Amino acid sequence: GAVVSQHPSRVICKSGTSVKIECRSLDFQATTMFWYRQFPKQSLMLMATSNEGSKATYEQGVEKDKFLINHASLTLSTLTVTSAHPEDSSFYICSASFEGSSSRNTEAFFGQGTRLTVV
């Protein structure tokens, strides 16, 4: 299957600082990437949809000025948590998908996730 690499896997930052998380598709071009947040023992909640070359689409309740998403190329999307606070501590997961030879959607491929701790 396709490979999605997410970096870093763990990060601890001080309150008020910004943290950037990278999501790369290593062996395919990802027209769309998704960013999820997962609280302990809970499901994945979609934060935003990132399309290459255009602005991200944020889900209701997600602050776009706090969670900056950039999808500058077909292989890289970044999520920057700005002015992080302890309540932003969570597990963040990206996924990428691409359109196969037909017009039908294919499965999503997930990164390894990033555990963010804000102290």
Added chain:
Amino acid sequence: AQTVTQSQPEMSVQEAETVTLSCTYDTSESDYYLFWYKQPPSRQMILVIRQEAYKQQNATENRFSVNFQKAAKSFSLKISDSQLGDAAMYFCAFKPLLLYGGSQGNLIFGKGTKLSVKP
């Protein structure tokens, strides 16, 4: 809006036995994908099995099989000959099918079922 419901927060199975995880969903779409993902303690999301809604035949992948009942909007996962390595969180997911461009459909997850395997 589409929703995915997993009514079993936790399940337990004896090693080598069979277990079935339940999933129901709600949608007005006629064509879509359904998935089961496994999330072990490492938190890497791993695709277990997928089903295209337009296919009547139930998908199978080695010890994993599904019972897809489209009219009932039910998509259960059966794990045969359970192994200790099967212990994980299992998420059922729904993905709409978009044929005419625009953003790729994101996955909608259920709340998950924690599966324990007893030796």
